[in-house]
Amino acid sequence: MEERLGERAENGAYNCGLRELRGFDDLPEDLRQELRSICRLRDFSAGQTIAEVGSPPPFSGVVRSGILRMQKSLPDGRQHVVGLLVEGDLFGRVFNGDMHFSLEAATDAEVYTFPRPRFEAILQRSPQLDRLLLLSLLNELDRARDWMIILANPKVRGRLAGFLLLLCTRFRNVDDMVTVANNRLRVKIPLSRPDIAHLLGTRIESVSRGFHALADAGLIEMLRPDLIDLMDLEELAEEAGEPDIGDLAALEMLKLSERRMLD
């Protein structure tokens, strides 16, 4: 029996097809059923705020499509991006926490939401869900540390290179973020220049100059400000001081496999 995903139900909410989400398909059927019963699929349009700092968020959630920005608002009113959430990512502090960060849609996005009390109730008695959450957190922690490594690069060009490589490795199979065209990796950057600048601890002008410097050096090619072809992964990794050689190999594989498909 095929379930229909994301279809609007009579009450104005959506039915949820959790099966498609990474990890959730390992959960036992009765648990999925229960989650589905409290789940709502909500649409957010780019720029819309999903959860605010301080106020404990009314729901936990899973991203179905699109990209979400986690950000901290600084006293001067600016926003500081501290992470991205993509398809399959869990969010929403469970238990005794307020959000430390606000959540905004970077692109149009669909999000499965679960009312927090009910979600936590299920969590209380479901080790499997708990485990899923735990693995998700482990994953996010690794990503946060990867960001740290990148941010600690003293030169802006190096941070940009690391940023691009991170986008490719961590968000490889997300939406249309990374594609392959005639043996090149093409990245669609889901952040504006100010966001990139804040994230990498620099200014928009330096971001611009840095990208163009990488382009002049032949490491990348800028089709649009937010659409970049990666021409030389080796050199980029070098520039980034990238410690993780394994991921690089994975990217090469990706290119090759795609090329064979096009042949």
Add this chain to the structure above:
Amino acid sequence: MEERLGERAENGAYNCGLRELRGFDDLPEDLRQELRSICRLRDFSAGQTIAEVGSPPPFSGVVRSGILRMQKSLPDGRQHVVGLLVEGDLFGRVFNGDMHFSLEAATDAEVYTFPRPRFEAILQRSPQLDRLLLLSLLNELDRARDWMIILANPKVRGRLAGFLLLLCTRFRNVDDMVTVANNRLRVKIPLSRPDIAHLLGTRIESVSRGFHALADAGLIEMLRPDLIDLMDLEELAEEAGEPDIGDLAALEMLKLSERRMLD
């Protein structure tokens, strides 16, 4: 019946007093008993390696005293600090993960260790322990994001200011790291200059200059290279672009409460 903590047992291992550890005292007695039975207290001296990258660590653990450095080794052989573990912190990737980072003792340290297979077996059937781990991860994730914010500060002085404030707020009640003397906060920095430099994405010379610049501006006072008095929290927070005003207030409270105690 008082249990004796950290006492060497006949077999050369240590008995473990898990009760004293944050979080563990909420676990049911039988679980604590079981954990105690597989636990070993191990001593590490400053600089000693506790776990290597790649090789899945043979144990999970909890820090009892001292400070541990999480670090990633870069291809050029240098080490890059990505986090600190202090009293009560859990570590050791459970389930399907190799360590992505190596672990070293920054100071002499005592660590409760649990053989991984047995620890995971307990975890499998203990929602409470699972929950504890989950909360610990949530906590670490927040810390990692705080590091990100600090690292994203464009100026070295700002990063140093944020670094000092972070040490005070997150590691407040750890060992002798933060003390209060005649209405000043005094921080003992558990990292060498090279470590600080790597962590903050700069060089040792800039760290030195940055600290001294802060000192000249009257925001701090350097008693020793690794022992610093914080003279003006407001200004430091300003310099750091610190978004978290709440923590600052908490620090002021700490100062005041201590002063009242001295009166």
Add this chain to the structure above:
DNA sequence: CGGTATTTTGAGTATCGTCAAGGCCAGTGG
């Protein structure tokens, strides 16, 4: 087509990285 927001470029200044030298401290051995 005009108007706005975003991105890029340019010029000048501050900051930082780099290399080299000097100072401080602890431990060693005379």
Add this chain to the structure above:
DNA sequence: CCACTGGCCTTGACGATACTCAAAATACCG
């Protein structure tokens, strides 16, 4: 007790890089 040594931190000078402010170019939208 003192000179010597080595490790770490600091200081200085200089070139590279990045930040700031301002203006121009480009993309975006009605």
